[in-house]
Amino acid sequence: MTQNRNRLINLMVGNISNSIVHKILEMAINNEEISNRYNKELTTSLEIAKSYRERINPVNPPFPSKDIMYLKKRIRNKVRAELRMRISRGYKNINLDLIEEMIKNYLKDMKIIN
């Protein structure tokens, strides 16, 4: 990967992870007002991630399998770390089982995998 591609991938990974964290936290909340704010934030992160994705080759899916493995691993680690930190502090209703499915959906949505 070139340096610029690496930089764009890092930024995209950060925003996808942030969006997934917000999505899972939003699902753990039963307050509509706060839930809307989480939704807004996750959409913003997703839009930013998409803007980075548009500047990364290949434009059409799929990415090389080596890249896909790397992306999945980094997103998974980041999301898990963030959510586990909250669970250990007493957050409830956080479902870690959703992470894999969400990563898959996000990567599909962003035309990284078929």
Added chain:
Amino acid sequence: MEIVSRISRGSKMDQIYIPKNRHGFNIGSYVIIKPLEENVIAEKPYFYNVNHIEPIKLETINEIIKVIDKNCNYDNVIFTGSFVDNGFKFNDIDILLISQNKLDVEHVKDAIENKTGIKIHIIQLTNQDLMKGLSTDPLYQMMLSKCISKKRFIYNVKNEINYKVLDLHLLKSKAMNDNFGILNGSEKYYLTRNLISLFLYADGKKVSKETVDAEIKKIFNISVEKIKDNMVGNSFLRKYKEIYNKAFSKIVKSVKNDPKQE
């Protein structure tokens, strides 16, 4: 020649009387009747912690208020953000439109942008939303710590710790840890300001732009300008991570005692 006269009520038609002894306005000539505009006294806006504003900005504010007056009914309009800071280093004008009714904000935004040629960012809020935001959200407090308002507004709210809202905002500042080498100076300053405002708020302190900037200087031992110019290194990032973790611990302290989670 102009004559000012009043419309009188008639039995079948109303009429306007003009003196017989006059120059011009011959019998049979056509004239235009139009209302005499009343002199509108420009209302002076209220300044909150704004010691100085450039006259051209004040003119812009008055123009914007006129456009908003024409386009919607509202309770108050508040100008905030970098526009009310000294100088002209602003990208857009942040406007809070306070109204109990749902407004067509996009239409108002377009009308202002067409009139002024400046990018506008409008947020519509009800009075209740504003008060709620001020009591639970440090970013609201910081935003309204320096502003210009069409009408006087008084807020004296107590800080209410809602850890989920604060955690939501704190997550934004996490981006610094991951992307320190990539972010530019302004982005670093924005994330630092966000973090420090939450850090102060979680301590029950009132948050304003000035207090946050002073705290940044105190904690990081560096001027805000240097952060904006991206003149910060690894020691800054180490301190940042330390403060981030402290802020997180303070915010989530109340999680275990929250019965609403069940």
